[in-house]
Amino acid sequence: MDMSQINRLDDFRWQLTTGKHPIILFGTKELIASMDNKVREQIENVAKLPGLVGPAMTMPDAHWGYGFPIGGVAAFDPNEGGIISAGGVGFDISCGVRCLRTNLFLPDILNQLETIAEKLFLSVPAGVGQEGFIRLKMHELDEVMLGGAKWAIDQGYGEMKALAYIEEHGCMLGADPHSVSDHAKKRQLNEMGTLGSGNHYLEVEVVEKIYDPIAAAAFGIEEGQIIIAIHCGSRGLGHQIGSDYLVQLAKSAKRLGIHLPDRELACAPILSEEGQQYLGAMRAGINCALANRQIIAALTERALTELFGTMQMETIYDVSHNTCKEEEHVVDGVRRDLYVHRKGATRALPPDHVLLPDRYRTVGQPVFIGGSMGTGSYLLAGNVGNPAFASASHGAGRQMSRSQALKKWRGRELIDELAQKGIYIRSNTMRGVAEEAPGAYKDVELVAYATEAANLARRVAFLRPLACVKG
């Protein structure tokens, strides 16, 4: 990234001074300098949108997206003409991570990792062109969009106790299935309980290192314990909602008097009819994602129970990183209702926040930074005084394009190399594996370190991958 007109606030916060509105880039100088210039262009454009409150921000894992940069955070006030943007949420609405603890420890599974990988691969449909085990009718899909994870539990996928550990208690209010097109609904009829493709995964991990023993105890984890991470989103339904509204909002922006610095920032005032329609549809997409991860969690538990008999699995937390949510924040000493876009950014609620379950009240919300399949991931906790509307990084972030990765690696060779290191990968696509090569991502350790140093969240544990189903 071009570092001109970027002022150092401290070693982990940098201010872009090119426009009227402040822009803050979080991360080390090295992380920010290594980002594509498009990240700068995109966040500068976000800062020009109406009704922005506080700075437009990028997280340490930011990279070039569409509309907003991935790793972009921006809050808007509906009463000041603030907007909602489909590009600020992303196509994969409510893409996120469900993190679960098991009562298994590394010695319990060490000699069965390949079997586990194969079993999970056969139990959870993954990759392009794969349908789920569930067949829905159109009216049943409306129930999914209204019920979220609770709908899935009502169908026999998991237990009610999980709901306390899912954002919005597993069900986003304000969903409006009537604002979702038939195209979107038809696309989803056979896709419930599927992982998807790209950077989505179902991973078995071991707690390798604890940084914060008090938070780790609250999360119910200790070193050597086996953790499950599920990374996926709202599947075809969410993708189609994104596609539909991106075009609709681009067409309506002019009529609504919004000057778009770039058409890809298609948006509408939150209080407009178009804005409310998108909000209703997006919330329906969120519920679809919450239901999807609930089903996959249940399929995973069934598969592991078949292998290990008395195995137990409990949700640590389920948190999305592609959303826009109405939240209360204090800005310059004033309490305000804002719509916070997090595009490739995780909500990170601080200790004592009213939305947290009692279990995490003293330590803060669990936050997950997913790394690549060969390196590892971090569990973190939300901090008091988070400077980014309670947001944090969501992943390692790409440092190399997919086509560059394809030129450099072969999927089969990567799988063999990782197996030599004790990491077993299963996937339907060798192309997908090559594109997701560990070397195509930034150093997750650096991202997690910068996240902590910028007070976005603090590290609780490092998780090492053992087996991974790649979408």
Next chain:
Amino acid sequence: MQPLAGSENYFEHDADIGIIGRGENLEVCFADAAKAVFSLMVNLSSVRPREIVTFEFEEADVELALVIWLNLLIAKAAEHHMVFCDFRLHRKGALWKAIVSGEKWQANMDRGIEVKGATLTMLSVKNDHHRWEARCVVDV
């Protein structure tokens, strides 16, 4: 059958993929862009045009028409659990009529990656010396 997509059908993007279609008219250009999209999902040489799907849409803005066309193809493919390999498009003013063919996903197909949708990022449809070029970033 139309020729397969090659490296000239793609451009760089950090997290996603840029696709390019070219042709002597808009319809051929858009069909070429569609081929670039579906070539990301599967090795198209293994797909046969066994089933036909038709649909139409209305859009006067040619750039938005590209995005709508690609997103409708992705939606129709998912709805029918198909992968398309042949793309025909006819335009009369703002009305676009599509005839596409392909087959249901087969277990032995050489799979690539899922395309979630076409975006407005780096979207352009241009005519240069009687040759059309259409491009945009697709989310994968």
